[in-house]
Amino acid sequence: MFLKQLEDKIDNKQAKIGIIGLGYVGLPILAAFAKKGFAVLGFDIDQSKVDKILAGQSYIKHIPSEHLLNELIDATTDISRLGEVDAIIICVPTPLNAHREPDLAYVVDTSYAIARNLKIGQLVILESTTYPGTTKEVMLPILSRSGLIVGEDFALAYSPEREDPANENYSFANVPKVVGGITPLCLNLAQTLYNHIVIQTVPVSSTQTAEATKILENIYRAVNIALVNELKILFQKMDIDIWEVIEAAKTKPFGFHAFYPGPGWGGHCIPIDPFYLTWKAREYDVSLKFVELAGEVNSLMPNYVVDKVGEALNNVGKPLKNSKILILGVAYKKNIDDQRESPSLKIIQLLQQKGVHIEYHDPYALTCGNHRHYPEINLKSIALTKENLHKFDAVIIATNHDQVDYDLVVEHAALIIDTRNVLGQKNQDIEKIIAA
Template sequence: MTIELLSRIRSRAARVGIIGQGYVGLPLALVFHDAGFPVLGLDVDERKVEALRRGDSYIGHIGRDRVARAVASGGYEATTDFDRLAGCDAILICVPTPLGTHREPDNSFIHKTARAIARRLRPGQLVVLESTTYPGATDGEVLPILRESGLACPDDFLLAFSPEREDPGNGRFSTRTIPKIVGGVNGPSTEAAAALYRAAVETVVEVSSARVAESSKLLENVFRSVNIALVNELKMTFDRMGIDVWEVIEAARTKPFGFMPFYPGPGLGGHCIPLDPFYLAWKAAEHGTWARFVELAGEINADMPRYVVGKVAEALNDESKSLRGSRVLVLGLAYKPNIDDDRESPSYALIELLRAAGAWVDYCDPFFPAARKGRRQGLSLASVPCTPEMFARYDVLVVATAHDAFKDPALYRDVGLVVDTRNLVSALGGGPRRVVKA
């Protein structure tokens, strides 16, 4: 079975089905298409599928032309028909793995997808989970579900884990050039999954098991979460001392060894860093141990929006104004600069907390003409124009995202107060009458 599948992969005859056509699945689908594979993109969102069939892209850093070319070639097709999984040789799972209301892992999308695959699983297929999860989910949860089909692994089908490593808006690295980690639930599964990805991406790193692959993804993001929490905590500490943390970081980064700069902000955003540490902490507790350092970092980062709102209240108080009744403009809904990605963005928490405190809140973000309705929020807001006249109408501006569009000093010529969480306005020179770093 492995030999036949490897032959189809090498000849680019293998049909690749990718479940989930969002920020992870769509770029992956296009990379496999570009490598010469026939690709089927599956999603439960009919509107998303219809847009893809028209050749439209709903992700800013993936141009419409690229999607349109793939559709026009006939080599890429989007569908909501999961019965077509039976015609795929490789099935890649790229579905969300959010946290529950108590920060517990929610693998329900993975389980539902695995059951959909199991109902259609046939001999000769390779299944790869890409969704971030805790160690043991692939062989302890997905594998048993797939076995409900009556088929065995590796005799009938193969199963592996390969963590997604997307970084939207990164000009240096793309889906094709970011090294791909692959770990199967057994040797034949690793071999087949590695062969598949080598046919489409530049570098594949094989590891000994799916659990190692799962853990490597968590380590990558826990590393970032802990270091961001560290500078966030130092920001608050140095602020009490009257020391500018940004200047401290710039001084420290002149050391050519043993230091890597991380920068503070209003909280964490994106699908991975705000969530992954809690996945690891939850799994550690299941094994009778507690990842206290990891949990503390998650708590510090999750609490940063409250710190920022406190700084806004203090800054307004210094202006003899109350936060209640003040007009506040939040600059940026995206979680990072110059992209249309608002997943887990701390801007939503900022807006909700400011509203709860009685402020009148709007936002400005050229990448989001209207705020999207997500799983946890529905602001029913539209972006205000990015103009000096509009900015001047507010009692305070809160810089949440360092978009290039916000770097024009002229925007702030008539602004009285800015609370800057990204050290953006402070570095412009001129601009508003008063800037408070937060």
């Protein structure tokens, strides 16, 4: 009865939506529900994020502040206010620990917090990327400690985020959303909710299937990125341009999808998901050698870039140690400010360990610090000027932002290591430009 009442409240937009975790996943969801006329309450442990939301200020570059200027939006650090909402969407981090094993501490802690405040007639949805089984095997037992029964007193579902920051063609609203529920009623409620804000919901038979769908999507990309990264290394030795090869191959109208090499992988999902699944596979005595190999190849690409930098400097008579290097871009992909798992961070760490003086320029990320796995990095973006460029022994193009004057870089940099093919064919005759 209570869950039927919740369905009616969702249909009539009378349900209040709680979003736990107001980062790159949670903030767009909060804005999307408010835009559609739902009252929303955001939760985050970071008081500065809460303060900015309450002031209508976005702290994520590709999300305009005007999306937050809505009287239906509220935010708090007080988790006890969960009792005010009808649906709870969890968007907390799911990182790896030092041994590349899943770290579900944020999910577990959030689940306990919800259990302490869970009330009859609430819907709980996990969006964080994780291994198949997390919702049912980890979250459900914790929520059940409340004494409430799933499918009768409360609903539990999983719906993986499909965010691609700064993608001009696809945003949260026009990407189909996969949904799986613990029970059919749980699934129906989650679909009913998301149908208000996305173009299409895609129901699947279980939360495990929904979790596996997200893992498959990202492992597909991880494996193909590893393939082109490995081929890049080979083709460079064969004096073949991998970028030219890819451009030619993608003219085939079937059976080929273009992936591009780079200095490594980045973002929260692709560097994380393969290791989540390989860890879970061990529970079933299965070794995912293909997936593990892809992870190994991609994880070692920053080392390859550093080796190329050392070779390039050596060829002009300069040692790597005590050299000065400028990194162009610390975000993990072009035209965003997201630095999560960025290969630039690993490159910076490796170079600093070799005694290199590092600075960086990134028009989207003005500061670089407070990273979980790179506590020693604490830098600020410098201006990209000819005077500054003359100070460095080499420049590494690590992120291919559009808002960078590459002509200025080519004219004034002493040596350029291009990991993104930004300079491309037109400058291949310039000896100081090194492909990496």
